[in-house]
Amino acid sequence: MSSLDHPGIHKVVTALAEAGLDSAAAGVRVLTDDVRTAAQAAAALGVEVGAIANSLVFTADGAPLLVLTSGAHRADTALLADLVGVDEVGRAAPDFVREHTGQAIGGVAPVGHPAPIRTVVDSALANHPRVWAAAGHPKAVFPTTFADLVALTGGTPAEVAR
Structure with missing residues (x-):
């Protein structure tokens, strides 16, 4: 499979190019095996697990919330609820994730969604000069930076784990 064969990857490459990040789009890597977890992605890329930007979709009082968190830790839902000013943040069901991102769990990218999603970007990702995010499959x-993730998503940088 080339990087543009899959519609999810094509949407991500298009979104990156529209954001002026053609070099990041050109850096999309299609790996031999699925990398549905941060540990799998880190091992496949030969990087620290903390340099993997997990795209986690939650429900925030029923609305989608995308949290780009470092693979080195888990997002704290109570902290996220306080951060975004809602009563409850919970794990989203696979059909909810696909509805709001157009992508399946394990391949959810920070961009390329049918509509913008409120996003929080884990400040721990700033500790890595290059981070890797899912590209729609x-x-x-694809390689990126903490600053570019914030800019691409319009996300709010924050600590997402205690």
């Missing part, structure tokens, strides 16, 4: 990733 469980085998696809």
Whole structure:
């Protein structure tokens, strides 16, 4: 599979190019195996697990909330609820994730969604000069930076784990 064969990857590459990040789009890697977890992605890329930007979709009082968190830790839902000013943040069901991102769990990218999603970007990702994010398919990733993730998503940088 080339990087543009899959519609999810194509949407991500298009979104990156529209944001002026053609070099990041050109860096999309389609790996041999699925990398649905941060540990799998880190091992496949030969990087620290903390340099993997997990795209986690939650429900925030029923609305989608995308949290780009470092693979080195888990997002704290109570902290997220306080941060975004809602009563409850919970794990989203697979159909909810696909409805709001157009992508399957394990391949959810920070961009390329049908509509913008409120996003929080884990400040721990700033500790890595290059981070890797999913590119719309469980085998696809792209290199980026913390600053570019914030800019691409219009996200709020914050600590997402205690």
